[in-house]
Amino acid sequence: MKNNTVLISSRIRLARNFANMRFIPAMTEEEKENLKEKIHEKLKKNNPFSLDYINMESLDPVHAGALIEEHLISPDFNGNKKGEALLINHGEKISVMVNEEDHLRIQVLGNDGNLEELYSKAKALDEYFDGMMPFAFSEKLGYLTCCPTNLGTGLRASIMVHLPALTECGQIDNIAASFSNIGLTVRGIYGEGSQPSGCVYQISNSVSLGVSEKEIIKLLEKALSQLEASEKKLREKLVRRPGVEDRMFRRYGLLKEARMISSKEATEYLSDLRMGACEKIFDIPADKIDELSVKIQPYNIMLVEGEKADGAARDRKRAEILRNALSGN
Numbered sequence: 647m648k649n650n651t652v653l654i655s656s657r658i659r660l661a662r663n664f665a666n667m668r669f670i671p672a673m674t675e676e677e678k679e680n681l682k683e684k685i686h687e688k689l690k691k692n693n694p695f696s697l698d699y700i701n702m703e704s705l706d707p708v709h710a711g712a713l714i715e716e717h718l719i720s721p722d723f724n725g726n727k728k729g730e731a732l733l734i735n736h737g738e739k740i741s742v743m744v745n746e747e748d749h750l751r752i753q754v755l756g757n758d759g760n761l762e763e764l765y766s767k768a769k770a771l772d773e774y775f776d777g778m779m780p781f782a783f784s785e786k787l788g789y790l791t792c793c794p795t796n797l798g799t800g801l802r803a804s805i806m807v808h809l810p811a812l813t814e815c816g817q818i819d820n821i822a823a824s825f826s827n828i829g830l831t832v833r834g835i836y837g838e839g840s841q842p843s844g845c846v847y848q849i850s851n852s853v854s855l856g857v858s859e860k861e862i863i864k865l866l867e868k869a870l871s872q873l874e875a876s877e878k879k880l881r882e883k884l885v886r887r888p889g890v891e892d893r894m895f896r897r898y899g900l901l902k903e904a905r906m907i908s909s910k911e912a913t914e915y916l917s918d919l920r921m922g923a924c925e926k927i928f929d930i931p932a933d934k935i936d937e938l939s940v941k942i943q944p945y946n947i948m949l950v951e952g953e954k955a956d957g958a959a960r961d962r963k964r965a966e967i968l969r970n971a972l973s974g975n
Contacts, residue, residue, distance in 0.1 A: 650932035654806040658764040659753040661800040663782045678729025702730035708953045711945030798855030810845040810921045811880035844917040894922045906961040
């Protein structure tokens, strides 16, 4: 059962390459196109996971951006490179990136924190694609990948966590250093190279060679338990400070009444609202705030307002979305 206090979502990702094919950096555009089409043809004949096929070159930037904001594709996988395709079941939060850093990036997302269940789903997809064409595998090294950090299991397990108290108390660097010693990496909200936003961080395993899938998952589960305990201890003190409590109520009032609000400001204020909700100060489900945090992002707003919506139009729509969502609370 998900503990909403810290955990927002979790993800299992498998990096795979097909045997007897060059890795992505060495492939020609023609080879990438051929691989993409071969997978598409096989998908037409047998599609047990109800995956929609999307040629990324034909996907407009707004829809691509919205998928990035939903963490269904990586920030660099936006159709700017030849030969990219996406296989997706949006409802099940399943996505397979074709010709990203590896031939396949299989990922499954979830909100309940059950990494083992997500891994079971990802493994079923893994076996399906391995049945199409055998994967590149070494008895000594495991699954062969473009980046050495993915060698072995090819598994990257990650959790998205909300750590406002640890952030405000300046503890994130200490946590990152501690986690680094046990094989975990702390990154921003969109993974490698991104910055944290709204006190949200991504925690993932840094290596997959020499450890089993089960060990990686257990490591993430242990890290989550530690984060929950540390955040809870600090948060109980933090929210009782008069200045912090007043700030949370002021921001809640602004979110309910503002006529224009930027993405950065809204994300920052929703972080305080989420902390207050988890501490029973506000009667709002944390899941609702998590959903709002995605809906108010720029590309998700442009899906509603149109791609020509400028910054001011997006700020107005964002404020409207927040007012409508919070008016009953």
